[in-house]
Amino acid sequence: MDVVVCLRRVPFTQEVDLEIDKGQRQILAENLAFVLNDWDNYALEEAISLKERTKGTVTAITVGTEEDEEVLRRALAMGADTAIRIDSEGLTLDPRNIARLLARVIRGLRFHLILTGAQSDDLNEGCVGAMLAEELGLPHASVVNKIELGEDVLEIKVELEGGIEEISTIKLPCLLTIQTGINEPRYVSVMGIRKAAKKELKVVTIEELSLDKEALVPDVYVERLFYPPETGGAEILEGDPHIVAEKILRILRERGVIS
Amino acid sequence: MKGTILTIAEHRQNSLREVTFELLALAHELGKAQGLESVCLLLEGEEQSLEGELKGWCERVLVLKAKGLEVFNQEIWQAVILKVMGDRRPFMVLFSHTPWGMDLAPSLSVSSGYPLATDCVSVVIRDGTPLATRQIYGGKLFAEVSLRPSGTYLISLRPGSMRVENPFGLVTQIESLMGIEIPQKTKKVFKEFVDTGAGEIDISQAPFLISIGRGIGEREKLEEIKELAERMGALISCSRPIVDKNWLPKYHQVGTSGKTVKPKVYMALGISGAFQHVAGIKGSPTVIAVNKDKKAPIFRVAQYGVVEDLFKIVGALKETLGG
Amino acid sequence: MLELWTPKYLFWPILLIALFAFLRSILSRIQVLRMAQKDPRLDHLKERFRSLLLDGIMQWRQPRYPFSGILHLVIFWGFVVLSLRSLQLLSYGLGISILSPFETGAFWDLYGLLKDVFEILVLFTCLLSMARRLLFNPPRYKGSHEAEAYLVLGLISFLMITDILFEASYCLLAEKNELSISQAMAIPFLKFSRTSLEVIYNLSFVLHILAFLFFLNLLPLSKHFHIITALPNVFFRKLKTGSIKPVRYNVQDIEDLEYSGTKYIYDLTWKHILDIYTCTECGRCSDNCPANLVGRELSPKMLTLKLRESIYKTYPVTVQKKERPNPIIPGEVIGEGEIWSCTTCGACERECPVFIEYIDKIVDMRRYLIEQGQGPSSFNQVFINVEKTGNPFGKPPAKRADWAKEAGEIPVRILKKGDQVETLLFVDSYPSFDPKANEVTLSVVRGLHKMGEDFGILGPLERDSGHQVRRMGEEGLFELLREKNRNLLSEIRFKRIVTIDPHSFNTLKNDYGLQIPIYHYSQYLYLALENGRLKPKRVIREGTYTYHDPCYLGRHNGIYGEPRELLKGILDAPLREMSKSRDRSLCCGGADVGLWYEVREEERMASKRVKMALEIGADHIVTACPFCMIHLEDAVKTMGLEERLMVVDLMGLIDSCL
CATH class of the missing domain: 3.40.50.1220 (TPP-binding domain)
Incomplete structure (x- = not known):
């Protein structure tokens, strides 16, 4: 089975105090570390393991700058056969345009299945996958957490809210957006990535896709970023751990959950 | 004709999802301020009659009853909604940002050409266009986004964003939709629901x-x-x-x-x-x-x-x- | 000597056959050594010869186990002395006289006496050893080839007996009248007829020679190969403890390798194969291995034995050259449980009488697993965190020096590129971010401040030293960290580095190759105490103390004295040693794999250690490593001993006296 997997590099923001830049539309990214979007990592692992099971190929694609190639090298190290970067050429692209660019490239590829992450850690839009599927006229399903192979068809599980899962079948070729936890992504060692640096990585420009930069008008435009309003929030219990523990126990007793 | 805000009802296992009422709450809030009609689109199975639950929550319910609509299917929903959007040209269409909504809204945006803002936590209308607020970076920051000028705007709302208590006491008209063709063969076919929540403890x-x-x-x-x-x-x-x-x-x-x-x-x-x-x-x-x-x-x-x-x-x- | 009945030409073919067989075995063993990887071991020749003399010939490590050690020394020295005798007998049988120039005079008389003494001693020792194995078999022999041990002890005894009989019958037949032990041995045969004596004389000779040649051929097939390989193994020993071998020696571009680490037996270096040949199965490694002691899957001895069995099976002496063997990992010969159980504490290597190396082998197997993505999945996030944020917790680098806010009045200088400072305090990740370890960091800072030291930290620019990830098998990541830290260090001018964590100390000292003095705080503060820059204001009078040696301070870097001297400087209370201390200190659980991976075990290492402290009535365990402190404190809590035992960091204790 030939799988195309779409990847995105996102800032690693765990415990980071994010700062908004002067233009108010972006965060200050200078001092941030970047990683492969968590959901995409699961999608990538799923693609690689499908390739291993079916003796197919994996093509990894990202839209971005040269720095974003890091995620493609990770994919190559993990076992992807081909990697393509669509050069974003300094544009801030919204999901609709990302889907557009991806579709242009993927149309020319041989594939049975496209995988994307269900959403991204940073902007959380959760829509590139379904948009891409529609661009390509493919059936699709979002938030998939299990894939089983059949004849020209997949049996998939979609995670719904409230602990309910939906099982359905979907005809190939199709696009699935992957939920975390679907597998256990393997580790890609630094040495593995260094080795993968020698593999070929294709770069495609927007021009080569016969698209006009001017025509890539965003559907969604960020007007401004702001810090979450300081709502009443929690009453902070202060003091050393023992004093805090006393306070917590008092609350628990008041609420009648401990005696 | 009065402008409308069209809400796509989400239901599962014969009951409306709570998020539907959240969407209606948003539609009501915006509708009141802007003089827009809150219309809910309900696609349900032949044997179902969920429209009763919607009474008082919106001004109009468009009901399409047909075999095969018991369970959400993006291909069918998309075809129907496209038709309804084409006929009624709503000012705004509201979706839930649930797995089903995530399946539906983005592909509808592509096939209809209307702009979509997903996973919004609040929406206001300023100068005739919507301004939505989204939480990004795991809620560390908020972003206010606008949409490309368009006749219709698509918005998907994060579940839990609106407080829902009682119906708004609106007079609700139930309108059955006729003459909409439902695709019979779909590439994705529903099999069953599984409850993964059952375990040793509750x-x-x-x-x-x-x-x-x-x-x-x-x-x-x-x-x-x-x-x-x-x-x-x-x-x-x-x-x-x-x-x-x-x-x-x-x-x-x-x-x-x-x-x-x-x-x-x-x-x-x-x-x-x-x-x-x-x-x-x-x-x-x-x-x-x-x-x-x-x-x-x-x-x-x-x-x-x-x-x-x-x-x-x-x-x-x-x-x-x-x- | 008297004429033998057996014709000379009989011994020649026997000898040639025996030598041929022996050489064939040896060549087959050498073939594996030649297939193995390069490993330069000819540096520091002076040190090597010194070690060969002390550890190889004098066998200084043997008496660490007094009883068996002395038994071994006797047998070893017997072998040294009796080898001349064997040569003499062999040449005698062959009818050549290569030794005849020496076989006269006082030297030879003395040698005759020595030989007799040793034959009796060796015989006695062999019998004692067999009795010991029979009656009080120590658990460390579990899994060793016991039958072979008896066979060899029996064989040696047989060699002694046949030679004694030979010599005794000779004395009577030749009517020698010197006072010698051989003559005393001849007493039982005084009444024997000349014919009987001649039978004894000839039979014992033939049997002795046959046994000797049999034994010779047994060597390369058994654990007694060490008789041949032990001395070279000691000579080529690893001199720099604490370091880890590179992925490959003499390979410039390791990216060109198909894979890194050890997958097949020939991925080991020749020295590591020699290690495997040399193992005497004494089990001292496993007897001291904390992983083995707490019931983890690992026994260093068994690791060697399994590898040996695999080599002997894959490359038998009877068949030449088999190409692609089966991999040894994962799970083929060595299981993942074994590979991940090791804490790299070094107790096995410190104990091994023949200097077998374990850490490098295990780490190299880990490298293979990690590169193949077969490591424990719990490592994934840790590695990514280290790569992306420079610390295993994934904390933002900007917060790396946040602990310094707690330093109050004390200015903690955060160095920038181009800055100059006397002492660079390399804090490392745990002491930067872990709340418990932060306390140690703060007390070190207070200590340095009180000494009037001009010091600074690297703050957000510092990255994890990489000690952990290197030992977890993520070599590429280690190289990345080392490169970044080295580049950073090269842009700051300083006279020395002081570290808080013995692991950072070790890796900066042994893995980084820096040309600048590196101290653990205990060393540096000891110097300050000596020259009066550090003046404790009070001494501690209450409590009973014991010092727990951190592996990477003690065993790997030989720092035992300084922490104890520092303690003595502030204690007016008893300082006792636990049953295992100094270079036999028991690892607390370690600072690498164990932090992120749950290894199956019956008991926590730290709780075993805590019991040792209780045994000697200590109520304070002092240590000089944040990880030891965390593990031991944890054990004290889980054992519910908070009232009876306190775990304190050396620096915390000193700080309280300043």
Whole structure:
């Protein structure tokens, strides 16, 4: 089975105090570390393991700058056969345009299945996958957490809210957006990535896709970023751990959950 | 003709999802301010009659009853909604940002050509166009976004964003849709629903939950928490990463993809408070959050917060409880 | 000597056959050594010869186990002395006289006496050894080839007996009248007829030679190969403890390798194969291995034996050259449980009488697993965190020096590129971010401040030293960290580095190759105490103390004295040694794999250690490593001993006296 997997590099923001830049539309990214979007990592692992099971190929694609190639090298190290970067050429692209660019490239590829992450850690839009599927006229399903192979068809599980899962079948070729936890992504060692640096990585420009930069008008435009309003929030219990523990126990007793 | 806000009703296993009422609440709020009609589109099976539940919540319900509409299918929904949008040209269409909504809204945006803002937590209309607020970077920042000028705007709303209590007392007209062709053959075919929530314990009924998140760091540390929970008579629940790592079975998970809980006290240890998680604890009157990161979003929903290493607090709690 | 009945030409073919067989075996063993990887071991020749003399010939490590050690020394020295005798007998049988120039005079008389003494001693020792194995078989022999041990002890005894009989019958037949032990041995045969004596004389000779040649051929097939390989193994020993071998020696571009680490037996270096040949199966490694002691899957001895069995099976002496063997990992010969159980504490290597190396082998197997993505999944996030944020917790680098806010009045200088400072305090990740370890960091800072030291930290620019990830098998990541830290260090001017964590100390000292003095705080503060820059204001009078040696301070870097001297400087209370201390200190659980991976075990290492402290009545365990402190404190808590035992960091204790 030939799988195309779409990847995105996102800032690693765990415990980071994010700062908004002067233009108010972006965060200050200078001092941030970047990683492969968590959901995409699961999608990538799923693609690689499908390739291993079916003796197919994996093509990894990202839209971005040269720095974003890091995620493609990770994919190559993990076992992807081909990697393509669509050069974003300094544009801030919204999901609709990302889907557009991806579709242009993927149309020319041989594939049975496209995988994307269900959403991204940073902007959380959760829509590139379904948009891409529609661009390509493919059936699709979002938030998939299990894939089983059949004849020209997949049996998939979609995670719904409230602990309910939906099982359905979907005809190939199709696009699935992957939920975390679907597998256990393997580790890609630094040495593995260094080795993968020698593999070929294709770069495609927007021009080569016969698209006009001017025509890539965003559907969604960020007007401004702001810090979450300081709502009443929690009453902070202060003091050393023992004093805090006393306070917590008092609350628990008041609420009648401990005696 | 009066402009409309079209809400796409979401239902499952013969009942409307709560998020539908949230969407209607938003539609009502915006409609009132802008003089728009709140219209709900309900696609349901032949035997179903969910429209009754919508009475008082909107001004009009468009009902399409047909075989095959019992369960959501993006291909069918998309075809029907495209038709309805074409006929009625609504000012705005509201979707839920649920797995189904995530399946539907983006592809509709592509096929209709209307702009879409997903996962919004609030929407206002300024100068005739919507301005939506989204939470980004795990809730660390908010973004205000506008949409490309268009005749119709698509918005998907994050579940849990609107407070829903009682119907608005609107006079609701029920209108049946006729002459809409329903695709018979779809590429995706529904098989069944499975309840993954069933397990050895039922956290949804527990009066006291000690819930753990990524902050516990290592699997071994789970024992310390279990010990504390046992001594306090609490059940253990957790956030998604813990289940993803297989540290606890799925039936411990709280949140949109896990269980909705309503304990008297919910003690969140090392949980940052992603919205998917927080949505599952809205029913809890008392949330105590312990987290090292003073900016963790969990502190915004908690009544009590402790900014400290959770194990220091766990240790102190155990010591205070004594032998 | 008297004429033998047996014709000379009989011995020649026997000898040639025996030598041929022996050489064939040896060549087959050498073939594996040649297939193995390069490993330069000819540096520091002076040190090597010194070690060969002390550890190889004098066998200084043997008496660490007094009883068996002395038994071994006797047998070893017997072999040294009796080898000349064997040569003499062999040449005698062959009818050549290569030794005849020496076989006269006082030297030879003395040698005759020595030979007799040793034959009796060796015989007695062999019998004692067999009795000991029979009656009080120590658990460390579990899994060793016991039958072979008896066979060899029996064989040696047989050699002694046949030679004694030979010599005794000779004395009577030749009517020698010197006072010698051989003559005393001849007493039982005084009444024997000349014919009987001649039978004894000839038979014992033939049997002795046959046994000797049999034994010779047994060597390369058994654990007694060490008789041949032990001395070279000691000579080529690893001199720099604490370091880890590179992925490959003499390979410039390791990216060109198909894979890194050890997958097949020939991925080991020749020295590591020699190690495997040399193992005497004494089990001292496993007897001291903390992983083995707490019931983890690992026994260093068995690791060697399994590898040996695999080599002997894959490359038998009877068949030449088999190409692609089966991999040894994962799970083929060595299981993942074994590979991840090791804490790299070094107790096995410190104990091994023949200097077998374990850490490098295990780490190299880990490298293979990690590169193949077969490591424990719990490592994934840790590695990504280290790569992306420079610390295993994934904390933002900007917060790396946040602990310094707690230092109060004390200015903690955060160095920038181009800055100059006397002492650079390399804090490392745990002491930067872990709340418990932060306390140690703060007390070190207070100590330095009180000494009036001009010091600074690297703050957000510092990255994890990489000690952990290197030992977890993520070599590429280690190289990345080392490169970044080295580049950073090269842009700051300083005279020395002081570290808080013995692991950072070790890796900066042994893995980084820096040309600048590196101290653990205990060393540096000891110097300050000596020259009066550090003046404790009070001494501690209450309590009973014991010092727990951190592996990477003690065993790997030989720092035992300084922490104890520092303690003595502030204690007016008893300082006792635990049953295992100094270079036999028991690892607390370690600072690498164990932190992120749950290894199956019956008991925590730290709780075993805590019991040792209780045994000697200590109520304070002092240590000089944040990880030891965390593990031990944890054990004290889980054992419910908070009232009886306190775990304190050396620096915390000193700080309280300043």
